[in-house]
Amino acid sequence: MTKKKLIYAALLAAIVFVAIASPALATGEQVKAIKGVRFIDLKLWYAVFLFIVGFIGGLVSGFIGSGGAFVLTPGMMSLGVPGAVAVASNMCHKFPKALVGAIKRHKYGQVDLKLGLMLGISASVGVEIGVKIMQYVQQMWGDAGSNLYVSFAFVVVLITVGGYVFYDAWRITKRGGLDIVPKLAMRLQKINIPPMVNLKTANVRISAWFTIPLGIATGMLAATIAVGGFIGVPGMIYLIGASSLVASATELVIAFVMGLTGSIEWALVGMIDIRLTLLILAGSLFGIHLGAIGTTYVKEHMIKVVMGTIMLIVALSRGFAIPKYTNQLGLTSIADSSVKLMSNISFGIMVFALSLGAIIILSSMIKAMRKKPSEIREEVMDFEGAADETA
Amino acid sequence: MAKSPGRIKKKPYLKALLFGITSAGLYWVVFTHEAFVKNHWGKGGIYAVLPIATAFLFSFIHGSFTNHFYSVLGIEAKKK
Numbered sequence: 001m002t003k004k005k006l007i008y009a010a011l012l013a014a015i016v017f018v019a020i021a022s023p024a025l026a027t028g029e030q031v032k033a034i035k036g037v038r039f040i041d042l043k044l045w046y047a048v049f050l051f052i053v054g055f056i057g058g059l060v061s062g063f064i065g066s067g068g069a070f071v072l073t074p075g076m077m078s079l080g081v082p083g084a085v086a087v088a089s090n091m092c093h094k095f096p097k098a099l100v101g102a103i104k105r106h107k108y109g110q111v112d113l114k115l116g117l118m119l120g121i122s123a124s125v126g127v128e129i130g131v132k133i134m135q136y137v138q139q140m141w142g143d144a145g146s147n148l149y150v151s152f153a154f155v156v157v158l159i160t161v162g163g164y165v166f167y168d169a170w171r172i173t174k175r176g177g178l179d180i181v182p183k184l185a186m187r188l189q190k191i192n193i194p195p196m197v198n199l200k201t202a203n204v205r206i207s208a209w210f211t212i213p214l215g216i217a218t219g220m221l222a223a224t225i226a227v228g229g230f231i232g233v234p235g236m237i238y239l240i241g242a243s244s245l246v247a248s249a250t251e252l253v254i255a256f257v258m259g260l261t262g263s264i265e266w267a268l269v270g271m272i273d274i275r276l277t278l279l280i281l282a283g284s285l286f287g288i289h290l291g292a293i294g295t296t297y298v299k300e301h302m303i304k305v306v307m308g309t310i311m312l313i314v315a316l317s318r319g320f321a322i323p324k325y326t327n328q329l330g331l332t333s334i335a336d337s338s339v340k341l342m343s344n345i346s347f348g349i350m351v352f353a354l355s356l357g358a359i360i361i362l363s364s365m366i367k368a369m370r371k372k373p374s375e376i377r378e379e380v381m382d383f384e385g386a387a388d389e390t391a
Numbered sequence: 392m393a394k395s396p397g398r399i400k401k402k403p404y405l406k407a408l409l410f411g412i413t414s415a416g417l418y419w420v421v422f423t424h425e426a427f428v429k430n431h432w433g434k435g436g437i438y439a440v441l442p443i444a445t446a447f448l449f450s451f452i453h454g455s456f457t458n459h460f461y462s463v464l465g466i467e468a469k470k471k
Binding site: 038039042092093095096097099100104107108260263264267268269270271272273274275277278281282285286288289290292293296297368 | 418421422425428429432433434435436438439440441442443445446447449450453454457458460461466467468469
C-alpha cells in the first residue's frame with residue numbers, strides 16, 4: 001500500500017518537473033504581448049461577479065468534473081483583465097478547486113486515482129502538443145486565424161461529442177435510468193496489448209495504449225479551448241468503460257494535475273493575479289462541495305444530461321463568435337455593429353449554458369432529496385424490471 | 392439527514408466557526424494589503440511560490456470551512 005502511494009507521489013512529482021522544465025511556451029509569448037496595466041483595479045461589483053460565476057462554475061465542476069472556465073476567462077477579459085492574466089488567474093483557481101472536489105468525491109468512492117494520474121500525465125504531454133499547434137496556427141494566420149481555429153475546434157468537438165452524450169442521456173432516460181457499458185469500450189477492453197492496467201474503482205481492465213491517446217487528446221483540447229473535460233469525461237465513459245460517476249470524479253484529478261502544472265508555468269512569468277484567483281475560489285469552493293454532494297442523490301445519467309446540454313449550448317455560442325474572426329481574415333464583410341451584437345450574444349449564451357447546467361443540477365438534487373423512501377423503493381423496482389428486460 | 396439509527400450525528404458548529412473566521416481573516420489580510428500582494432505575488436521567478444502556496448492554503452482553510460458549512464446546514468452526501 002505504501003509502495004503504491006510512493007509510486008503515485010513520484011509520478012505526480014515527475015509531471016510537475018517535466019512541465020516546469022519545458023520552456024513556458026505560449027506563456028512567454030503572451031506575456032511579451034501585454035502592454036500597459038497587468039493587474040486591474042478592483043471594484044466591488046467585480047468581486048460579486050467573480051464570486052457568483054465561481055460558485056456556479058464550482059457547482060458544475062463538482063458534478064460533471066469540469067466547466068466554468070469558458071465563462072470565467074472571457075468574463076474577466078470583459079472587466080478589462082488582459083487575456084493572459086485572465087487565463088493564468090483562472091488556471092490558478094482550477095487546481096485547488098479540483099483538489100477539494102477530488103478529495104470529496106474520493107471519500108464517496110468515486111475517484112479512480114490510477115486512471116486520473118495516467119490520464120493527467122498524458123494530458124500534460126497533450127497540452128504541450130496543443131500549445132505547439134496553437135503557436136503554428138498563430139504564426140501562419142495571426143491572432144484572427146488562431147481565434148477562428150479555436151472557435152472551429154469548439155464547435156466541431158462540442159457538437160460531435162456533446163451531441164452523442166446528449167443522445168445517450170436521452171436513451172438512458174427512456175430506459176428508466178438504466179445505463180449500460182458502451183459496446184466500443186467492451187471491445188477495447190477485450191484487446192490484450194501489454195501493459196494492461198487494472199482500474200479498481202472504474203472496475204475496468206484495459207490496455208494503457210488506449211488510455212494514453214485519450215489523455216493526450218484531453219490535454220490538446222485543454223490547450224485549445226481550455227476545457228479538456230469535455231473530451232476527457234466522455235472518453236472515459238465511451239472508450240474506457242468507466243461509469244459517469246467515476247469518469248466525472250476522476251476528471252477532477254486530471255484537472256488538478258493539469259491546473260497545477262499550468263499554474264506553475266504562469267506563476268513563473270508573474271501572470272497570476274492572486275486577488276482574482278481568490279475571489280473566484282471563494283465562490284467555487286462553496287459550489288464544488290454542493291456539486292459533489294449532488295452526485296450522491298441524483299440518478300447517474302443526470303451527469304450526461306448536464307454535460308450534453310452545456311456542450312451543445314456552448315457550441316452554439318461559439319458559432320456566434322465566428323463572424324468576428326472571418327471578418328478579420330477578410331473572408332466575410334459583415335457590418336461591425338452586427339459582429340459586436342453577435343459577440344455579445346455569444347457571451348450571453350455561454351452564461352446561459354452554465355446557469356442552465358447549475359439549475360438542472362440544483363433542481364434534480366432538491367427533487368431527489370425530497371423523495372420519500374417508498375418512492376425510492378418503487379423506482380428501484382422499475383429499474384430492476386428494465387434491467388431484466390435489457391438482459 | 393445523515394442520521395444512523397439510535398445515534399444523532401453532531402453538527403460541526405465549532406469547526407465551521409473556526410475555519411470560517413480563519414478564512415475571513417485571510418481574505419481580510421489579502422485585501423487590506425492589496426498593493427503589497429499585487430507587487431510581490433506577480434513578480435514571477437522564485438516568487439512563483441507565493442501564488443501557488445496561497446492557492447493551496449486557501450483551498451485547505453476555505454475548503455474546510457465550506458465543507459463544515461454544508462454539514463451544519465444538514466446538506467450532506469446520501470448514505471448508500
